[in-house]
Amino acid sequence: MLLNRKHRAALLFILPGIIMLTIFIIFPFFMSFGLSFTNQRLISKLPTKFIGFENYERLFGDKVFIQSLLNNFLFAVIVVPIQTSLALGMAMLVNKKIKGVKIFRTVYFMPTVTTMAVVAVIWSFLYNPEGLINNFFHTISFGNWTTVDFLNDPLWAFPSIMLLSIWQGAGFQMLIFLAGLQEIPYSLYEAATIDGAGSWKKFTNITLPQLKNTTSFVLISTTILALRLFDQVQIMTNGGPRNATMTVILHLYNSGFQKQKVGYASAMTVVFFLIVLGISIFQRMILKEEREA
Amino acid sequence: MRKILLLIVFACTFFTFSMATETIELWFHSGRGAERDVIQDQVKRFNEMQDLVEIKAVQLPEGSYNDQVQAAALANKLPDILDLDGPNMTNYAWGEFIIPLDKYIPEDMKTDFLPSILKQGTYSGSIYALGTFDSGLAIWGNREYLDKIGARIPTSVEDAWTMEEFMDILSKLKNVEGVVYPLDLKLNYGVGEWYTYGFSPIFQAFGADLINREDYMSADGILNSPEAVAAGKWFADLFKMGYVNPNPAGDADFIEGKSALSWVGHWAYNQYKEAFNDNLVLIPMPKLGNPDGIYKGQATGTGSWCWGITSGCANPYGAWLFLEFILRPEEIVKMTDANGAVPARLSATKLSDPYGPNGDLSLFVAQLQTIGVERPVTPAYPIITSEFMKALDDIVNGVDVKEALDYAVEQIDLDIEDNEGYPM
Numbered sequence: 032m033l034l035n036r037k038h039r040a041a042l043l044f045i046l047p048g049i050i051m052l053t054i055f056i057i058f059p060f061f062m063s064f065g066l067s068f069t070n071q072r073l074i075s076k077l078p079t080k081f082i083g084f085e086n087y088e089r090l091f092g093d094k095v096f097i098q099s100l101l102n103n104f105l106f107a108v109i110v111v112p113i114q115t116s117l118a119l120g121m122a123m124l125v126n127k128k129i130k131g132v133k134i135f136r137t138v139y140f141m142p143t144v145t146t147m148a149v150v151a152v153i154w155s156f157l158y159n160p161e162g163l164i165n166n167f168f169h170t171i172s173f174g175n176w177t178t179v180d181f182l183n184d185p186l187w188a189f190p191s192i193m194l195l196s197i198w199q200g201a202g203f204q205m206l207i208f209l210a211g212l213q214e215i216p217y218s219l220y221e222a223a224t225i226d227g228a229g230s231w232k233k234f235t236n237i238t239l240p241q242l243k244n245t246t247s248f249v250l251i252s253t254t255i256l257a258l259r260l261f262d263q264v265q266i267m268t269n270g271g272p273r274n275a276t277m278t279v280i281l282h283l284y285n286s287g288f289q290k291q292k293v294g295y296a297s298a299m300t301v302v303f304f305l306i307v308l309g310i311s312i313f314q315r316m317i318l319k320e321e322r323e324a
Numbered sequence: 325m326r327k328i329l330l331l332i333v334f335a336c337t338f339f340t341f342s343m344a345t346e347t348i349e350l351w352f353h354s355g356r357g358a359e360r361d362v363i364q365d366q367v368k369r370f371n372e373m374q375d376l377v378e379i380k381a382v383q384l385p386e387g388s389y390n391d392q393v394q395a396a397a398l399a400n401k402l403p404d405i406l407d408l409d410g411p412n413m414t415n416y417a418w419g420e421f422i423i424p425l426d427k428y429i430p431e432d433m434k435t436d437f438l439p440s441i442l443k444q445g446t447y448s449g450s451i452y453a454l455g456t457f458d459s460g461l462a463i464w465g466n467r468e469y470l471d472k473i474g475a476r477i478p479t480s481v482e483d484a485w486t487m488e489e490f491m492d493i494l495s496k497l498k499n500v501e502g503v504v505y506p507l508d509l510k511l512n513y514g515v516g517e518w519y520t521y522g523f524s525p526i527f528q529a530f531g532a533d534l535i536n537r538e539d540y541m542s543a544d545g546i547l548n549s550p551e552a553v554a555a556g557k558w559f560a561d562l563f564k565m566g567y568v569n570p571n572p573a574g575d576a577d578f579i580e581g582k583s584a585l586s587w588v589g590h591w592a593y594n595q596y597k598e599a600f601n602d603n604l605v606l607i608p609m610p611k612l613g614n615p616d617g618i619y620k621g622q623a624t625g626t627g628s629w630c631w632g633i634t635s636g637c638a639n640p641y642g643a644w645l646f647l648e649f650i651l652r653p654e655e656i657v658k659m660t661d662a663n664g665a666v667p668a669r670l671s672a673t674k675l676s677d678p679y680g681p682n683g684d685l686s687l688f689v690a691q692l693q694t695i696g697v698e699r700p701v702t703p704a705y706p707i708i709t710s711e712f713m714k715a716l717d718d719i720v721n722g723v724d725v726k727e728a729l730d731y732a733v734e735q736i737d738l739d740i741e742d743n744e745g746y747p748m
Binding site: 072180183271272293 | 391394395397398415416418419420421514515570571573706707710717718721722723735739742743744747
């Protein structure tokens with residue numbers, strides 16, 4: 032009886048979540064799965080037709096899709112480790128018991144609470160040939176710096192987007208690491224100090240192992256966020272120049288909304304979902320979470 | 325408790341009575357400030373002057389306006405009245421999301437419209453959309469700079485600069501003190517409809533086009549013809565030679581004197597006039613191409629935002645009342661005074677100062693009547709413009725011209741094939 036009531040309460044609590052997930056995630060996913068086998072167009076008077084695997088066949092011959100997949104992977108491979116280490120470093124800094132540390136915490140966290148759209152517009156000005164960054168390098172090099180059009184140069188555009196993304200996202204990861212750091216019992220460090228361990232030893236033998244769960248959470252969520260890259264590129268480069276910053280989600284959005292190919296865009300979501308799912312499962316297997324019994 | 329209940333009942337009754345005037349929802353793109361203010365003022369005045377219908381206007385950001393309207397169309401959530409960018413009209417008409425307006429338009433009103441407005445609004449023999457204004461695309465010049473290099477300032481469509489003259493002027497302007505990039509192409513607008521509107525006339529002047537307009541079935545041999553490749557190469561060279569800034573920091577290069585010429589639409593007029601006054605000259609589109617080509621070597625863009633009534637509208641007559649109101653000559657002029665556009669009706673042109681016979685902007689009307697080329701009137705337009713702007717962006721960024729255009733043609737033809745040629 033007691034157990035039953037407990038169950039009922041639990042059910043009641045997860046119900047809103049389940050309803051939301053069903054309406055906004057699960058149901059649309061099954062719809063896209065269905066649409067991916069049709070020729071559905073955004074606006075059309077032609078009837079929707081079943082066309083089998085044609086969208087999928089086309090997808091694997093789409094050089095823009097392949098390029099955007101590669102871009103997404105490149106982004107994840109570069110951004111995830113840098114952003115995670117940076118966040119950990121910042122978290123350790125603001126975890127120190129110094130006066131005014133709360134101000135630093137707020138400052139580091141500020142980019143994260145700023146809307147990405149705003150951040151992207153401001154950084155476009157910074158990256159402009161006549162913008163602050165070019166002018167800064169120009170001044171400190173006594174005029175020897177050749178102006179770089181960061182966002183219009185196929186070589187620079189993607190690294191520029193990466194830098195901004197790391198700057199914007201690291202604050203959030205820092206907060207999670209900070210919570211993890213504060214969970215570590217201080218007695219462990221005290222014991223280590225008595226045993227004569229230096230700060231590097233303490234970091235590798237206490238901090239890192241104690242943060243294992245936190246790190247795996249941060250790694251997985253950063254990877255998923257990296258694969259979902261959209262706002263910055265849509266606003267700053269629209270995938271250009273020459274598809275150097277094209278990402279899967281942007282290509283998907285353009286195909287669905289600009290070119291009206293809903294069926295094709297749906298096929299893309301299905302393939303991309305499977306890829307992201309695969310990566311997440313793989314990561315979870317490697318970074319197995321330790322749960323206290 | 326009972327008191328509150330009573331109050332609610334009372335409020336509901338009152339609400340039901342006041343619902344006797346029908347609400348008509350209207351969506352419009354939030355364009356430039358002055359344009360927005362005029363529409364809001366018109367809605368307000370229309371609501372006050374009659375009590376049959378109540379217009380509820382919702383403005384959506386211009387950048388994603390079309391995306392939002394398309395998504396709403398798919399979800400059956402369209403409002404009653406829609407503001408549409410001209411060339412997108414066909415796609416909505418084909419999908420039967422907007423209705424023909426012919427039965428509401430009196431004959432004398434119809435003959436009063438500029439031909440380009442009717443052309444843009446007509447699909448398969450019916451008028452689906454009407455605009456209060458048309459657009460003008462030409463080159464604004466800084467007289468001070470042009471005088472410095474002794475450039476001839478053309479005054480009519482016929483004596484426009486030839487290709488040789490234009491290139492000569494650009495190269496001379498490049499060396500004038502103060503000028504950084506002689507020509508401002510407004511690339512700060514971003515890769516969007518501006519690319520197709522502003523730069524497809526270059527391709528047409530060279531003797532190419534966006535699609536074969538005989539049957540709208542293919543772009544092959546048209547958008548990737550030798551003429552098109554030549555146009556693309558010329559466009560790319562403007563950047564290579566340092567005549568155009570590929571990444572302007574803002575909208576003000578011309579006003580700040582960093583550019584001597586500004587290739588842009590009518591909408592820059594009020595802002596430029598304020599900055600330069602008598603130093604501002606309007607220059608017709610240059611003769612870039614072969615006078616024997618399809619468009620005789622010279623072309624300008626036409627078309628602009630226009631209004632349509634959706635098929636889901638329960639009271640199309642009520643909706644028309646509002647359109648009829650904003651299409652009155654005196655209302656049209658209120659709008660065109662605010663945004664500098666070409667009044668859509670001849671009777672309105674007469675009421676307008678800048679568009680009068682000797683007005684600053686009468687050249688736009690002359691251009692529309694002689695060298696205006698409307699963007700392709702076909703449901704395939706969304707893919708055409710999307711691929712064309714992408715190709716141009718690639719060309720600016722150094723992709724081989726032929727390769728970029730071939731890819732666009734391939735995508736356009738594939739889309740037309742996928743949609744079975746967009747049968748009527």
